[in-house]
Amino acid sequence: MLPAIALEGNAHRATPSSGFVPIPMEHVDVVARPKPKVKRVLVRRHRAAAKAERARSTPALRIGFSWPVTKAEITSPFGWRPFVVTPGETGPHPAREFHHGMDIACALNQPVRASKGGRVILSGVNPDYGNVIVIQHAGGWSTLYGHLNKRLVNAGKRVSAGALIGLCGSTGRANGVHLHFEIRHLGSFYNPIYFLP
Numbered sequence: 001m002l003p004a005i006a007l008e009g010n011a012h013r014a015t016p017s018s019g020f021v022p023i024p025m026e027h028v029d030v031v032a033r034p035k036p037k038v039k040r041v042l043v044r045r046h047r048a049a050a051k052a053e054r055a056r057s058t059p060a061l062r063i064g065f066s067w068p069v070t071k072a073e074i075t076s077p078f079g080w081r082p083f084v085v086t087p088g089e090t091g092p093h094p095a096r097e098f099h100h101g102m103d104i105a106c107a108l109n110q111p112v113r114a115s116k117g118g119r120v121i122l123s124g125v126n127p128d129y130g131n132v133i134v135i136q137h138a139g140g141w142s143t144l145y146g147h148l149n150k151r152l153v154n155a156g157k158r159v160s161a162g163a164l165i166g167l168c169g170s171t172g173r174a175n176g177v178h179l180h181f182e183i184r185h186l187g188s189f190y191n192p193i194y195f196l197p
């Protein structure tokens with residue numbers, strides 16, 4: 001019996017007389033042809049579309065903000081609104097004003113929590129915001145909590161998401177107890193409702 005290698009060698013040594021027609025290798029494209037990439041591209045496109053959709057509909061998942069008070073009625077949304085006259089305000093005023101945050105209904109002294117972890121960069125009193133706290137988060141984001149009855153953290157303190165930072169109130173330019181909540185990014189104001197779950 002011949003060794004296996006010898007048998008293999010014989011097969012390749014076929015001659016025209018044996019009916020074997022050798023095909024030049026450049027015409028053999030079965031192996032050389034690259035795999036069609038259509039499927040992979042479609043999957044990639046689909047994933048990109050899904051990602052974009054997620055970003056549009058639920059940015060909270062992406063950025064991680066949570067409700068600073070128990071989810072409740074938005075008594076005044078972000079954006080242009082008729083000028084809000086508060087007690088004691090006299091004289092001429094514009095017809096409308098831009099509301100840089102949203103007002104969330106809450107009860108007096110209801111806990112206000114950090115919407116996301118970060119560092120308190122402002123804890124003070126302002127004629128408009130009343131008792132106000134600003135927390136700086138990673139990536140140029142910051143959140144503001146206004147009209148607090150009490151501030152429970154000082155500037156410089158690091159807080160984790162959900163940490164108690166103050167109590168709801170109506171200090172500053174406010175017509176009643178509510179939390180004025182802002183989300184800012186690099187100097188721009190964003191509608192918080194799109195960032196909350």
Ligand SMILES: [Zn+2]
Nearest residue numbers: 101102103180
């Ligand atoms: Zn407000």
